[in-house]
Amino acid sequence: MNVRMIQTSQNTGDRFAEKEATHVEKVEGQTLELFPDQTFQRFMGFGGAFTEAAAYTLSKIPAADRLRVIESYFHKEHGLGYNLGRTHIHSCDFALGNYTYVEDGDTELATFSIEREKEHVLPFIKDAVAARGEELTILSSPWSPPAWMKTNNEMNNGGKLKPEYNDVWARYYAKYVKAMENEGVPIWGITVQNEPDATQVWDSCIYSGEEERDFVKKHLGPIMEQEGLGDKKIIIWDHNRDIAYERASTVLSDPDAARYVWGTGIHWYVSEEFENLTKIHEAFPDKHLIFTEGCIEGGVQLGAWHTGERYARNMIGDMNNYLEGWIDWNLVLNEQGGPNHVGNYCDAPIIVDTKTGEIHYNSSYYYIGHFSKYIKPGAVRIASGLTSDGLQTVSFQNEDGSIAAVVMNAGDTAEELSVVLGGQAVKAVLPEHSITTFLISM
Secondary structure, eight states: OEEEEEEEETTTOOSSEEEOOEEESSOOSSEEEEEEEEEEEEOOOEEEEOOHHHHHHHTTSOHHHHHHHHHHHHOTTTSOOOOEEEEEESOOTTSSSOOOSSOTTOTTOTTOOOGGGGTTHHHHHHHHHHHHTSOOEEEEEESOOOGGGBTTSSSBSOOOBOGGGHHHHHHHHHHHHHHHHHTTOOOOEEESOSSTTOOOSSBOOOOOHHHHHHHIIIIIHHHHHHTTOTTSEEEEEEEESTTHHHHHHHHHTSHHHHTTOOEEEEEOSSOOOTHHHHHHHHHOTTSEEEEEEOOOBSSOOTTOSHHHHHHHHHHHHHHTTTOOOEEEEESEEETTSOOOTTOOOBOOSEEEOTTTOOEEEOHHHHHHHHHHTTSOTTOEEEEEEEOOSSEEEEEEEOTTSOEEEEEEEOSSSOEEEEEEETTEEEEEEEOTTEEEEEEEEO
16 A cells, blocks of 8 residues: 655645555554545545636736636646636625626627626636646536616615516626537536525615426526537526425426436525535436635635634535535735725635735635545545544545545644554544545555
8 A cells, every 4th residue: 555645734744745554464542444435526626716806816917927826726736726616696795796788778789798707807817727637627606696687776685686687697697608618618607606595785686496397497507508509508496405305396396497406506594504515416316516616705814824724624514425526716815805895805715915016925825735635536534533523634546546535634633543544554643633645656
């Protein structure tokens, strides 16, 4: 058994550091035993969101630094190996302001244009594709229909889509997909609505479960098919875990709606009820689960360690409950945690100080990388047994046969752990507040 041990630790200064794991004959103490014969979901990969805020922030630093940041996410060897992405269909809160792609009242969508995205967002995506060396799998989400299509006559502060615009709004998604693809950016899928249960002071729109079901069944699904886009994945919910099962159930229990739906999108705010993903999986085993957004709220937290641990805790929890893909929120933000057109400042794994040009890699960057650099697209989750209450873990087998086992020690004391596979074992020390990936090949 050949074992590479890669470690990031708060107090040692190690970041993706190669460590020695000692082969042992006799296994004592805490163990992690791996069972590659028992398999679960196949994993699509990892990524982040190409917001206008992120793209604009990167435009404020020298071109060489900008490309280095992009490579640090998307390059397969030197970066985190990201292969997924998310875009917002016209504005979201992490845009420079409210905007749409059509003139007011244009029900024919004759004025539809994504010209604005050519300035910052499209170059960002294309450079990410170049850094990875292959196309990305991109999911696109709307935050709000144009103000004139809504009951509150504004993009912000919730409101609903007026029923007379159901078909117009559904055609808008199709227009967006085609426009992006005309610019050389394939779109893999769309979500129906970002956070349909939240009235936000920024771009937002409310749907009940029944309204989302009927919009998919009667408008979005049929129109995507009519437009020749029936192969694009449609994802429902795109919101928190707390009521994800109830909302998924409302849509997926209706076969006429479910036939258009690829799966359910999950955010991490409000609750860490990871078991709700398994409930959805068990009720609808032919449907899929993807994490579509999570971030640290409340502005930039340079040097914070709990932020990385939150990422890993959520990733492990979701992956152990049938998650199949993972997409972070903003790839990059500025020194304030923006720009954000309503002041909803947040943190990101990479912070770029647009005043000094400094680039900060937060703990979250390294914690995400302990998964994304070693769990490759197409990997399958395998069973494991961990005899420790203080550690958290998830394991995958890659298509090349290698096993990536990620173990987090979020406790205040170091832990010893033996990793066991097929009768062979290695022993390792896991420092306090550390994350370790064991990359194992036989």
